[in-house]
Amino acid sequence: MKILVGIKHVPDTEARIKVASDGLRVDETGIKWIVSPFDEYALEEALRIREARGGEVVVVAAGRPEAQASLRQGLAMGADRAVLVEEEAYDRADGLARARALAAVAKAESPELILLGKYGVGADEGQTGPMLGELLDLPHAAAVTSLALGEGTFKARREIEGATEVLEGSLPAVVTCEKGLNEPRYASLKGIMAAKKKPLDVRKPEDLGLDPKDLREGSRVVWEALESPPPRGAGKVLKGEAADAARDLARLLREEAKVI
Amino acid sequence: MRNVLVFGERRDGDLKKPSLEAVSVGRRLADAGGGTLSVLVVGPGAAEAAAALGAHGADRVVACEAEHLALYAPEAYAAQIAEAARAEGAGIVLVAGTQMGRDVAPRAAARLGAGCLSDLVEIETAGDGTVRGRRPVYSGKAYARVASRGPVAVAILRPNVFPATVARPGAGADAVAVPPALAPERIRVRTTAVERGGEQEIDVAEASIIVSGGRGLKGPESFSLVRDLARALGGAVGASRAAVDAGWIPHSHQVGQTGKVVSPNLYVACGISGAIQHLAGMSSSKVIVAVNKDPEAPIFKAADYGVVGDLFEVLPRLTEEVRRLKSS
Numbered sequence: 212m213k214i215l216v217g218i219k220h221v222p223d224t225e226a227r228i229k230v231a232s233d234g235l236r237v238d239e240t241g242i243k244w245i246v247s248p249f250d251e252y253a254l255e256e257a258l259r260i261r262e263a264r265g266g267e268v269v270v271v272a273a274g275r276p277e278a279q280a281s282l283r284q285g286l287a288m289g290a291d292r293a294v295l296v297e298e299e300a301y302d303r304a305d306g307l308a309r310a311r312a313l314a315a316v317a318k319a320e321s322p323e324l325i326l327l328g329k330y331g332v333g334a335d336e337g338q339t340g341p342m343l344g345e346l347l348d349l350p351h352a353a354a355v356t357s358l359a360l361g362e363g364t365f366k367a368r369r370e371i372e373g374a375t376e377v378l379e380g381s382l383p384a385v386v387t388c389e390k391g392l393n394e395p396r397y398a399s400l401k402g403i404m405a406a407k408k409k410p411l412d413v414r415k416p417e418d419l420g421l422d423p424k425d426l427r428e429g430s431r432v433v434w435e436a437l438e439s440p441p442p443r444g445a446g447k448v449l450k451g452e453a454a455d456a457a458r459d460l461a462r463l464l465r466e467e468a469k470v471i
Numbered sequence: 472m473r474n475v476l477v478f479g480e481r482r483d484g485d486l487k488k489p490s491l492e493a494v495s496v497g498r499r500l501a502d503a504g505g506g507t508l509s510v511l512v513v514g515p516g517a518a519e520a521a522a523a524l525g526a527h528g529a530d531r532v533v534a535c536e537a538e539h540l541a542l543y544a545p546e547a548y549a550a551q552i553a554e555a556a557r558a559e560g561a562g563i564v565l566v567a568g569t570q571m572g573r574d575v576a577p578r579a580a581a582r583l584g585a586g587c588l589s590d591l592v593e594i595e596t597a598g599d600g601t602v603r604g605r606r607p608v609y610s611g612k613a614y615a616r617v618a619s620r621g622p623v624a625v626a627i628l629r630p631n632v633f634p635a636t637v638a639r640p641g642a643g644a645d646a647v648a649v650p651p652a653l654a655p656e657r658i659r660v661r662t663t664a665v666e667r668g669g670e671q672e673i674d675v676a677e678a679s680i681i682v683s684g685g686r687g688l689k690g691p692e693s694f695s696l697v698r699d700l701a702r703a704l705g706g707a708v709g710a711s712r713a714a715v716d717a718g719w720i721p722h723s724h725q726v727g728q729t730g731k732v733v734s735p736n737l738y739v740a741c742g743i744s745g746a747i748q749h750l751a752g753m754s755s756s757k758v759i760v761a762v763n764k765d766p767e768a769p770i771f772k773a774a775d776y777g778v779v780g781d782l783f784e785v786l787p788r789l790t791e792e793v794r795r796l797k798s799s
Contacts, residue, residue: 224748230613305587307584307587332609332728335589336577336589337574338587338589340577345582352545353545353573371569372676374666376542376543376665377663377666378660378663381660390722391722433618435617436615436616437614437615438614440614440755446774449779450779453784456785460776461789462792463776465796471796
């Protein structure tokens with residue numbers, strides 16, 4: 212089975228986010244970049260399916276040249292090869308433009324299954340998977356915590372508010388992955404060495420029939436400004452005996468904060 | 472003139488509160504643009520929602536009563552939203568940011584060739600039709616001002632941020648019955664079961680009060696202290712990543728950058744030191760309380776009220792005080 216795994220190259224979740232002087236971008240000084248954590252669940256699931264059934268795992272990203280580092284990480288974890296749709300503008304493009312780039316790769320590769328993280332951390336949107344399903348005219352299941360494949364079918368579970376939904380559908384399909392699906396492996400030293408020799412195909416959007424001008428100017432959604440979160444005032448600290456602190460706190464929450 | 476369409480999500484026949492919040496936002500945007508407000512409701516019994524929606528400000532209720540839409544089917548629901556947006560001449564489609572909303576809205580946007588604005592906490596329309604909003608990014612470590620160009624925009628609204636108001640008490644809405652946009656045989660993925668846990672718990676994603684526990688609880692059994700306080704407050708039980716990774720509580724309770732990003736009215740962090748990923752997930756809460764024995768814990772910097780003390784002593788007493796206040 213051929214599986215395509217979408218990977219996003221994002222700032223580390225530990226990173227402090229500072230607004231750059233242009234008031235629009237993130238100040239990248241000292242920021243470490245990683246594979247978006249949810250994409251690791253997607254890749255792990257793909258590797259397990261390959262181990263059980265055979266086939267090929269292709270990792271794909273749309274982004275700037277630096278995204279190659281995250282694709283190499285995917286290869287080190289065990290993917291067979293990688294494709295980067297390289298274009299600086301993808302870092303500022305909206306979900307639909309990114310989904311179009313991945314859809315162009317998917318059309319060329321014809322995978323039976325496309326796996327992605329439930330969202331790329333940072334933008335925190337979760338648009339790419341469902342959009343990819345629509346653009347490719349495939350069914351999708353989002354934010355799944357279990358996935359079982361049959362012959363040309365899949366069964367997935369996803370957590371909704373206070374319950375679990377069981378979804379059943381046909382392949383090919385797009386599935387996005389939530390924490391809990393599996394425990395991603397670490398890349399071994401052997402894997403890291405092997406990754407250096409695995410193919411990483413860098414394509415330009417125009418090679419895939421995408422118009423880069425349309426990409427730079429055609430995003431429907433634009434970020435107009437990036438701001439720091441509003442500061443919180445200094446809080447009240449209650450010390451002393453537990454019973455007194457508890458009584459004072461309950462009273463403040465009722466009379467001052469008016470939340471209980 | 473800019474018409475507005477809201478997707479009215481139902482659970483067990485009732486409209487979900489975040490969808491009513493979206494209807495209230497929709498009323499405001501429809502008035503600002505001189506347009507009408509339509510609400511799409513799907514599944515058997517959909518038309519029965521018309522009275523409640525009218526009171527919340529809907530002009531029209533577009534109801535698709537098809538039996539095969541009783542449970543969520545991503546392709547079919549997205550197609551239904553896109554079809555209703557076209558038929559109602561909507562320039563803005565509003566969807567509440569529930570699990571279903573975040574799943575279906577991007578697919579509907581792709582079908583419409585529209586921009587999709589996720590997780591908005593503010594939304595306005597400009598005279599030229601541009602939809603502008605503000606949203607947390609990097610799990611709340613920053614906020615982005617975003618805009619959508621083009622004739623149609625799909626906007627996903629963060630639950631628990633916009634008030635749901637009964638704008639027109641007693642008013643009804645015109646009900647319009649529509650056929651399914653996708654025939655059953657064209658649907659390739661569908662929900663076959665919805666499994667509920669034994670105890671009906673409030674989910675952190677839609678709770679207005681959350682009590683969360685972290686490493687300071689020292690083990691799974693002491694989550695009962697957190698649960699007792701949550702129950703007394705009528706809130707949900709949350710957890711830090713440390714508590715989830717230790718296996719003390721399922722991931723669905725996790726608040727933070729790789730869990731859920733929440734903005735309740737009251738957030739009580741118990742035995743949580745306040746790693747940057749956790750702070751990111753809850754810092755937009757309206758009132759934050761921290762209980763921790765380490766006065767240097769970073770959580771106190773985010774807290775409006777901090778109790779420096781042993782949570783094993785503080786929590787039971789706080790639960791007692793809350794019960795007493797609530798019954799008085």
